Amino acid sequence: MKLAAKDLLGIREMSVAEIELILDTAESFLEISTRDIKKVPTLRGKTIINFFFEASTRTRTSFEIAGKRLSADTINISASTSALIKGETLLDTAKNLEAMNPDIVVIRHSAAGAPHSIAKRIKQGVINAGDGAHEHPTQALLDMMTIRQKKGALAGLKVAIVGDIAHSRVARSNIYGLTKMGAHITLGAPATMMPMGIAQMGVNISYSLEEAITDADVVMMLRVQLERQNRHTFPSLREYASRYCLNTHNIKNAKEDVLIMHPGPLNKGVEIAADIADSPQSVILEQVTNGVALRMAVLYLLMGGGDDAN
Amino acid sequence: MDAQGIDRSLARIAHAILEKYGGVQDVAIIGVRTRGVFLAKRLRDIMTLVENREIPLGVLDITLYRDDLTKMRKKPLMAKTEIPFSIDGKRLMLIDDVLFTGRTVRAAMDALIDFGRPRSIGLAVLVDRGHRELPIHADFVGLRIPSTFEDDVVVRLSEYDGVDEVIVMKTSKVKKR
Numbered sequence: 089m090k091l092a093a094k095d096l097l098g099i100r101e102m103s104v105a106e107i108e109l110i111l112d113t114a115e116s117f118l119e120i121s122t123r124d125i126k127k128v129p130t131l132r133g134k135t136i137i138n139f140f141f142e143a144s145t146r147t148r149t150s151f152e153i154a155g156k157r158l159s160a161d162t163i164n165i166s167a168s169t170s171a172l173i174k175g176e177t178l179l180d181t182a183k184n185l186e187a188m189n190p191d192i193v194v195i196r197h198s199a200a201g202a203p204h205s206i207a208k209r210i211k212q213g214v215i216n217a218g219d220g221a222h223e224h225p226t227q228a229l230l231d232m233m234t235i236r237q238k239k240g241a242l243a244g245l246k247v248a249i250v251g252d253i254a255h256s257r258v259a260r261s262n263i264y265g266l267t268k269m270g271a272h273i274t275l276g277a278p279a280t281m282m283p284m285g286i287a288q289m290g291v292n293i294s295y296s297l298e299e300a301i302t303d304a305d306v307v308m309m310l311r312v313q314l315e316r317q318n319r320h321t322f323p324s325l326r327e328y329a330s331r332y333c334l335n336t337h338n339i340k341n342a343k344e345d346v347l348i349m350h351p352g353p354l355n356k357g358v359e360i361a362a363d364i365a366d367s368p369q370s371v372i373l374e375q376v377t378n379g380v381a382l383r384m385a386v387l388y389l390l391m392g393g394g395d396d397a398n
Numbered sequence: 399m400d401a402q403g404i405d406r407s408l409a410r411i412a413h414a415i416l417e418k419y420g421g422v423q424d425v426a427i428i429g430v431r432t433r434g435v436f437l438a439k440r441l442r443d444i445m446t447l448v449e450n451r452e453i454p455l456g457v458l459d460i461t462l463y464r465d466d467l468t469k470m471r472k473k474p475l476m477a478k479t480e481i482p483f484s485i486d487g488k489r490l491m492l493i494d495d496v497l498f499t500g501r502t503v504r505a506a507m508d509a510l511i512d513f514g515r516p517r518s519i520g521l522a523v524l525v526d527r528g529h530r531e532l533p534i535h536a537d538f539v540g541l542r543i544p545s546t547f548e549d550d551v552v553v554r555l556s557e558y559d560g561v562d563e564v565i566v567m568k569t570s571k572v573k574k575r
Contacts, residue, residue: 090471090472090473112475113473113475113476115478116459116476116477116478116479117476119478119479119480120462123512123513124513124514125512125513127512128462128463128509128512129462129463129508130462130463130467130468131468134468158462388462388473388476389473391468
């Protein structure tokens with residue numbers, strides 16, 4: 089069993105079998121992070137470049153730790169320290185990175201499709217660590233891994249995704265992934281944050297938090313992306329919070345054993361109340377732990393050796 | 399070799415281990431996935447019966463320690479490593495079904511060293527078929543089978559394959575495990 093492509097660019101292109109392979113492999117990698125010596129020699133001598141054109145703590149650190157625990161050499165480049173500020177084009181930067189012969193390039197970029205464009209032009213495997221409001225495949229995979237651990241299976245579950253859908257690559261990747269795996273999704277957001285035509289992705293739509301999370305097995309809250317709010321999608325944070333903040337009161341609409349998830353970073357008091365984020369039903373930190381194992385699995389599965397020897 | 403032969407071999411190996419270590423003080427058994435795990439359980443059961451003492455049992459997946467991993471595009475399926483005890487100071491007995499090139503044992507030893515510092519590591523295998531590529535030998539062997547490099551030596555165990563047997567396929571017509 090192997091992944092079909094040299095790259096991991098989006099969940100949209102993936103098959104159910106590929107998603108299951110990644111999730112199963114990730115489960116086996118969990119144990120490594122619990123050892124005293126958190127390192128296996130699997131990717132010794134391999135080089136991974138983390139190329140982050142957007143701010144990131146979680147994802148970048150997660151990829152770096154994943155690479156290091158597999159013994160790969162990981163190098164981080166951020167936009168502010170790269171030659172892009174000197175005027176080099178993205179593609180030229182990528183070509184130069186290729187010339188240094190890394191094995192995998194992990195890219196986050198504010199433009200949708202940037203990793204795809206690079207993947208087509210370099211021979212190394214490319215992992216999309218978030219491109220614009222398009223996809224964030226490893227986040228969706230770690231979310232599916234976390235749900236599967238807690239609920240046993242994904243098929244038939246009611247999942248509510250609530251918040252800034254319009255700006256959310258996490259939402260898009262999760263919609264592709266969860267619907268492929270047989271879950272039913274309801275999106276909840278103010279009309280200004282609900283993209284046109286999103287219902288075509290096979291999801292239900294609601295403009296009320298309470299309605300969206302009714303009888304949900306899983307509630308995934310999304311961060312209000314303050315850095316992208318130039319379209320005045322809501323009057324004030326306080327008004328947004330009064331209608332779309334998950335709290336101990338409105339959570340009662342969901343099932344009693346509901347899982348509460350959030351891709352981070354949290355705006356506590358805006359989209360999620362502090363006591364809900366830290367409640368026993370919250371798996372927000374388990375998502376982070378699973379993220380390392382999931383990314384180890386992806387790096388392991390994508391690290392090519394040319395032709396099939398086995 | 400048939401089911402009875404496998405049982406006899408395991409009984410002999412179990413007693414030989416007990417004799418060598420003078421009991422089971424600080425002894426722990428590590429089965430190498432996949433079939434080594436079932437052999438390890440059987441050996442542990444025999445030894446527990448004789449000594450009437452609990453013996454720790456661990457499961458090792460050596461996939462991540464293979465030396466040919468990054469040469470393959472298609473990756474072997476990984477399973478979990480479960481060693482629910484500290485191996486520091488333990489006398490470990492590594493169990494596998496077939497000893498061939500020795501590369502699996504090399505990988506298993508590297509993996510174990512990453513878990514701690516055992517007092518010693520021994521090796522017991524059901525079948526030794528020769529053709530070592532590394533300076534490794536087994537302390538306890540159920541059966542030595544002369545084979546050519548191309549032969550397939552197949553161990554089947556009832557827990558996994560539904561039947562207990564060891565067979566040698568003279569050509570490689572058999573589907574590779």
